[in-house]
Amino acid sequence: MAEQEPPVKKSSLFMKVLLFLTVALLLVLGWVMYQRWQKQKNETPRTTLEPVVFQPLPLGSIKPTGWLLEQLKLQASGLSGHLDEFWPDIEDSGWRGGRAEGWERAPYWLDGVIPLAYLTDDVKMKAKVKRWMDYILQHQAPDGWLGPEQGQPATGSNAPANAPRDPWPQFIILKAMAQYQEASGDSQVIPAMQKSMRSLYYQLDQRPLFNWNFFRWEDLWVSIFWLFDRTKEPWLLDLARKAGNQGYNWTKHFSDLPVKGRSPKWNWEGHVVNNAMGLKTSALLYRYTGENHYKKSASTALEELDKYHGEANGLFSGDECLAGRDPSQGTELCAIVETMFSLENDLSVLGKVEFSDRLEKIAFNALPAAFTPDYWGHQYDELTNQVACGFFRQPVYTTNGPSANLFGLEPQYGCCTANMHQGWPKFASHLWMKTADEGIAAVAYAPSKMEMMVSGSAVKIELTTDYPFGETLTFKVEATKPVDFPLYLRVPGWAKDATLKLPDGKVQKLDAGTFQKIQRRWNGEETVVLNLPMTFRVSRWFQNSVCVERGPLVYSLAIKEQWKDLVAYENQPIGQHKNYQAVLPMSLWNYALDLDLKNPEKSLVFLSRGMKGNPFTLEGAPMQVTVKGKKLAGWGFGEGAAMPPPESPVKSAEPLEDLNLIPYGSTRLRVTEFPLLDR
Numbered sequence: 001m002a003e004q005e006p007p008v009k010k011s012s013l014f015m016k017v018l019l020f021l022t023v024a025l026l027l028v029l030g031w032v033m034y035q036r037w038q039k040q041k042n043e044t045p046r047t048t049l050e051p052v053v054f055q056p057l058p059l060g061s062i063k064p065t066g067w068l069l070e071q072l073k074l075q076a077s078g079l080s081g082h083l084d085e086f087w088p089d090i091e092d093s094g095w096r097g098g099r100a101e102g103w104e105r106a107p108y109w110l111d112g113v114i115p116l117a118y119l120t121d122d123v124k125m126k127a128k129v130k131r132w133m134d135y136i137l138q139h140q141a142p143d144g145w146l147g148p149e150q151g152q153p154a155t156g157s158n159a160p161a162n163a164p165r166d167p168w169p170q171f172i173i174l175k176a177m178a179q180y181q182e183a184s185g186d187s188q189v190i191p192a193m194q195k196s197m198r199s200l201y202y203q204l205d206q207r208p209l210f211n212w213n214f215f216r217w218e219d220l221w222v223s224i225f226w227l228f229d230r231t232k233e234p235w236l237l238d239l240a241r242k243a244g245n246q247g248y249n250w251t252k253h254f255s256d257l258p259v260k261g262r263s264p265k266w267n268w269e270g271h272v273v274n275n276a277m278g279l280k281t282s283a284l285l286y287r288y289t290g291e292n293h294y295k296k297s298a299s300t301a302l303e304e305l306d307k308y309h310g311e312a313n314g315l316f317s318g319d320e321c322l323a324g325r326d327p328s329q330g331t332e333l334c335a336i337v338e339t340m341f342s343l344e345n346d347l348s349v350l351g352k353v354e355f356s357d358r359l360e361k362i363a364f365n366a367l368p369a370a371f372t373p374d375y376w377g378h379q380y381d382e383l384t385n386q387v388a389c390g391f392f393r394q395p396v397y398t399t400n401g402p403s404a405n406l407f408g409l410e411p412q413y414g415c416c417t418a419n420m421h422q423g424w425p426k427f428a429s430h431l432w433m434k435t436a437d438e439g440i441a442a443v444a445y446a447p448s449k450m451e452m453m454v455s456g457s458a459v460k461i462e463l464t465t466d467y468p469f470g471e472t473l474t475f476k477v478e479a480t481k482p483v484d485f486p487l488y489l490r491v492p493g494w495a496k497d498a499t500l501k502l503p504d505g506k507v508q509k510l511d512a513g514t515f516q517k518i519q520r521r522w523n524g525e526e527t528v529v530l531n532l533p534m535t536f537r538v539s540r541w542f543q544n545s546v547c548v549e550r551g552p553l554v555y556s557l558a559i560k561e562q563w564k565d566l567v568a569y570e571n572q573p574i575g576q577h578k579n580y581q582a583v584l585p586m587s588l589w590n591y592a593l594d595l596d597l598k599n600p601e602k603s604l605v606f607l608s609r610g611m612k613g614n615p616f617t618l619e620g621a622p623m624q625v626t627v628k629g630k631k632l633a634g635w636g637f638g639e640g641a642a643m644p645p646p647e648s649p650v651k652s653a654e655p656l657e658d659l660n661l662i663p664y665g666s667t668r669l670r671v672t673e674f675p676l677l678d679r
């Protein structure tokens with residue numbers, strides 16, 4: 001007899017349905033409660049901010065010396081120091097009652113020129129800056145609005161007039177004013193910043209953030225936090241809450257980048273400068289919320305950009321939206337300087353060595369390469385593999401035009417002409433920072449001096465070095481009376497055999513990727529010597545290409561340059577005659593490298609030429625690397641740029657030749673990401 005199937009119990013089905021409904025109800029309830037909690041959290045303003053790991057020093061406490069001072073002086077005698085004398089959008093700016101652009105350009109210029117004037121201690125430039133700031137402070141609207149109500153669009157642009165009372169230019173001028181206050185001590189500045197933020201506080205209730213200010217609210221946060229750290233007024237954090245809630249969600253953006261390849265068309269969220277600025281958001285959110293996950297997401301943001309758009313010069317491509325990893329795609333100069341400023345903020349708040357390492361990589365490589373050596377010309381787009389800078393009618397870019405790669409006054413568009421000045425000066429003013437335990441940290445390295453009071457004693461430290469063109473960093477510490485404090489020295493992530501020689505002559509080994517603490521009683525004049533031996537690394541890039549790196553420097557093929565004057569600047573600087581310039585290659589560039597990947601030092605020969613003149617020029621390049629390579633017939637030129645490097649490894653029947661690589665920052669024409677020869 002067949003077994004009978006048990007009858008289906010009605011009650012069992014009923015129980016299943018009931019259980020399902022209960023679980024569903026609980027889920028819905030949980031979701032509603034979570035949303036409520038989120039809403040409540042977002043609507044409750046904070047009353048404090050998390051402390052930063054490293055506190056930047058007031059502008060003026062750090063004095064650049066050596067090669068860094070020379071670069072700043074060159075910058076001051078180039079476009080930065082003279083733009084206001086002949087470029088209509090500064091000379092006749094709406095910010096000083098003129099008829100030209102009255103939106104972002106003058107604030108951008110001031111944001112870089114204020115620290116430049118004080119770091120070079122240039123009397124004429126400091127007087128200029130004072131005249132500008134006095135005008136702006138004296139013309140503040142009764143309700144606090146700074147600058148013109150409605151800025152004119154850029155000179156020569158067909159853009160419609162900017163929206164009335166667009167908050168974006170306020171965000172920039174507030175950053176400039178904070179620096180001016182630190183350096184000048186002008187007592188009008190803080191009240192003016194308070195009034196400006198008050199006007200924004202009410203305006204955001206009437207009209208939420210939009211367009212540029214919607215994507216760049218984090219720059220307002222930088223100034224809000226600066227002011228809150230000084231005045232502790234709770235309403236400032238309520239303003240931060242409003243702007244943060246209204247603005248673009250950068251945390252979500254960087255958790256899964258919405259633009260993973262070459263942007264097919266212009267878009268806000270893929271805009272390379274927006275992304276560069278957005279990189280500081282996680283660090284600022286950590287200060288605001290105290291939530292630890294933001295510490296990690298600051299690093300994830302960089303990793304995401306590297307994964308889909310990273311290039312060997314430490315940047316990510318964007319022309320002017322994120323553009324994939326092809327080293328011929330280019331990066332906008334505004335993105336170079338804004339990434340640096342974001343990293344300076346990330347470093348201050350979170351104190352991670354990785355941010356210092358990246359900051360130095362960009363400062364020593366990508367930044368100087370974007371300028372002519374006299375700083376009278378700059379590029380809009382800088383290419384990692386840049387084998388000719390010309391006016392090509394069909395350029396490789398998605399949205400940029402044929403002039404973007406030339407050197408000149410305002411190739412492509414004038415935003416970089418206004419914004420580029422902040423690169424070196426802010427790097428210099430962030431080299432040293434104060435620590436929470438009353439110590440001093442050297443967070444990035446370049447020749448400089450600093451001065452601060454520690455426990456009632458005046459302390460001076462001078463760093464003498466050719467770094468990044470040398471491996472020895474000598475710190476002379478002077479204390480007016482004996483004083484205990486820790487000195488923190490950064491050991492870069494690449495510095496595997498770093499050593500430290502203490503004042504008593506003892507030498508100790510250091511761990512790479514850390515801040516080394518030297519806690520002692522400093523007395524009179526004492527010296528510590530940090531040695532950072534640089535060894536070769538071969539990094540891998542687009543289509544498995546290779547790049548030679550050594551310490552913080554990236555090495556590129558030195559291509560012989562021929563500079564050609566093209567059209568003259570429409571408005572000529574006083575006493576000068578300047579032209580847009582093209583740079584053409586006078587030597588071959590399409591080589592594949594022969595490298596021993598396991599032991600790179602076996603196939604690379606290093607030669608130090610010493611510091612002679614400007615290190616960021618072909619003739620002044622302080623070091624050289626010789627490597628063997630072969631011509632690669634199939635790798636050519638198209639769309640005004642080197643074609644993408646063919647997928648490595650590659651084969652070539654050509655003979656081996658000796659090739660010279662020099663630091664990326666010393667080149668204006670270069671190959672940096674090379675195909676690798678099959679061995």
Ligand SMILES: [Zn+2]
Pocket residue numbers: 332333334335414415416417419
């Ligand atoms: Zn720009």
